[in-house]
Amino acid sequence: MRLLIKGGTVYQAGNLVKEDILIEDDKIKALGVDLAQVVTADQTIDATDLVVAPGLVDVHVHYREPGFTYKETIKTGSMAAAHGGYTTVCAMPNLNPVPDTPEKVAQMVALNQKDGVVHILQYAAITTGLTSEELGDYGALKKAGAFALSNDGKGVQSAGVMYLAMKKAQSLNLPIAAHVEDNSLLFGGVMNAGKKAEELGLPGMLGLSESSQIARDLLLAKETGVHYHICHVSTKESVELVRLAKAHGINVTCEVSPHHLLLSEDDILTNDPYYKMNPPLRSKGDQQALIVGLLDGTIDMIATDHAPHSVAEKTGDMRDAAFGITGSETAFSMLYTKFVLTKIFTLEQLLNWMSINPAKLFNIKQAGEIMPGKPADLALFDLNHETVISEKDYLSKGINTPFTGEKVHAQTVLTLVSGKAAYQKGR
Structure with missing residues (x-):
């Protein structure tokens, strides 16, 4: 299974750069610009206007x-x-x-x-x-x-x-x-x-x-x-x-x-x-x-x-x-x-x-880095649209926070753990 995350702003090696990420099975296979020109993916995610973070x-x-x-x-x-x-x-x-x-x-x-x-x-x-x-x-x-x-x-x-x-x-x-x-x-x-x-x-x-x-x-x-x-x-x-x-x-x-x-x-x-x-x-x-x-x-x-x-x-x-x-x-x-x-x-x-x-x-070797060979553990954030923190959206059993109702300009769109969606907005 090959997944291509295309056109995102990727936080990689200390810098925010526009590049694509190719994931094969559970690991990051390659990073680069316009990878779609040189590889065939089974699925493509358009990350334009999103930040892709470790x-x-x-x-x-x-x-x-x-x-x-x-x-x-x-x-x-x-x-x-x-x-x-x-x-x-x-x-x-x-x-x-x-x-x-x-x-x-x-x-x-x-x-x-x-x-x-x-x-x-x-x-x-x-x-x-x-x-x-x-x-x-x-x-x-x-x-x-x-x-x-x-x-x-x-x-x-x-x-x-x-x-x-x-x-x-x-x-x-x-x-x-x-x-x-x-x-x-x-x-x-x-x-x-x-x-x-x-x-x-x-x-x-x-x-x-x-x-x-x-x-x-x-x-x-x-x-x-x-x-x-x-x-x-x-x-x-x-x-x-x-x-x-x-x-x-x-x-x-x-x-x-x-x-x-x-x-x-x-x-x-x-x-x-x-x-x-x-x-x-x-x-x-x-x-x-x-x-x-x-x-x-x-x-x-x-x-x-x-x-x-x-x-x-x-x-x-x-x-x-x-x-x-x-x-x-x-x-x-x-x-x-x-x-x-x-x-x-x-x-x-x-x-x-x-x-x-x-x-x-804490020497957690599999985490904290977007590099070829590393596990495909990624978070895709939308930082452009205002949303309101709502109790109905919580997945935790606990709702004990005073931040419910706050307006924020950051929301998780997709979280990948070992290349698979652990959270996807709207699903």
């Missing part, structure tokens, strides 16, 4: 299966990812049962392959049961298919446990992706601590809970040499700590979530659970520091932290609601509209942060 890569999603399938399944979560232009995602282990043994990891890998419409890489737990106590058999977890380790949703509270985890992970070349949160500094908070929380009469979450654990972990990472990845940085202090660590040669990478770039605590006008997430929306100053951190290279990538919940769990009072916001289906369109069209970011930068960098830094 499939987006999301190193942070929650698919809720097994254990919480009323929120999301591997099938619905991966369909939502494809709708957003993602072709590779990395699934967190806060499931029931937790993938903390080789057997459970192997089962997750098999389930991801069976039900996923995109490539799904599986995190194993740093500690058994996501507690802060017992380490798993990392060698066996890696052999069973774990690509990295995380306790996302919970910070590792013991410095000694994190140190031993880092030493063990480094010896096996396994990255550790940390949810950084010192529980002793939470004080029951549900949104950022500050004037806005006081105004709404809600308990606040200190940014210190995040930044103090980052400071601890960066020193441990320096000592052990592990690839230490920080999930969803949200404060200016966190950004500054990472900047300092990189200047000192510590092997650290970090991500920022779209909602922390797009929103601040000032956008929370009422006691609305759709704005409850962890880490919470911070101050305008923190939001600006995150944008600067991306632009100067301190922050390496954008990851959605796609966290679907049921309607019941996101209704009522923020004190009682679940933490989390969906992101797979809105991330690229919102970021393109709010940052690229306003000339704060370039399209090339956005694609680097959402595809090239995560693939490169």
Whole structure:
């Protein structure tokens, strides 16, 4: 089967160029101008006026299966990812049962392959049961298919446990992706601590809970040499700590979530659970520091932290609601509209942060590049026509996002995974 994508603006080798892409079976066969003159294709897609990008890569999603399938399944979560232009995602282990043994990891890998419409890489737990106590058999977890380790949703509270985890992970070349949160500094908070929380009469979450654990972990990472990845940085202090660590040669990478770039605590006008997430929306100053951190290279990538919940769990009072916001289906369109069209970011930068960098830094060899011989994992975006983000279009089970109803100038037309349509607009 030969598929020709003709006349698109292709993001290839760091440049946006007008060229055709020939796909044979599941791989990219050739790139060039007017390939139709020299090859015969079984099917041709006219990509005139479309941007053809390497499939987006999301190193942070929650698919809720097994254990919480009323929120999301591997099938619905991966369909939502494809709708957003993602072709590779990395699934967190806060499931029931937790993938903390080789057997459970192997089962997750098999389930991801069976039900996923995109490539799904599986995190194993740093500690058994996501507690802060017992380490798993990392060698066996890696052999069973774990690509990295995380306790996302919970910070590792013991410095000694994190140190031993880092030493063990480094010896096996396994990255550790940390949810950084010192529980002793939470004080029951549900949104950022500050004037806005006081105004709404809600308990606040200190940014210190995040930044103090980052400071601890960066020193441990320096000592052990592990690839230490920080999930969803949200404060200016966190950004500054990472900047300092990189200047000192510590092997650290970090991500920022779209909602922390797009929103601040000032956008929370009422006691609305759709704005409850962890880490919470911070101050305008923190939001600006995150944008600067991306632009100067301190922050390496954008990851959605796609966290679907049921309607019941996101209704009522923020004190009682679940933490989390969906992101797979809105991330690229919102970021393109709010940052690229306003000339704060370039399209090339956005694609680097959402595809090239995560693939490169997590050594995901099949992703993040349009080159002959690579898997045909591509996203075709229409950046010319305004559309409205609508609940009826979501493929995720979760609708818990405040971005519903936003007007955007970017929509996914087609997502190809290994040369096959994982999402096609209108179908």
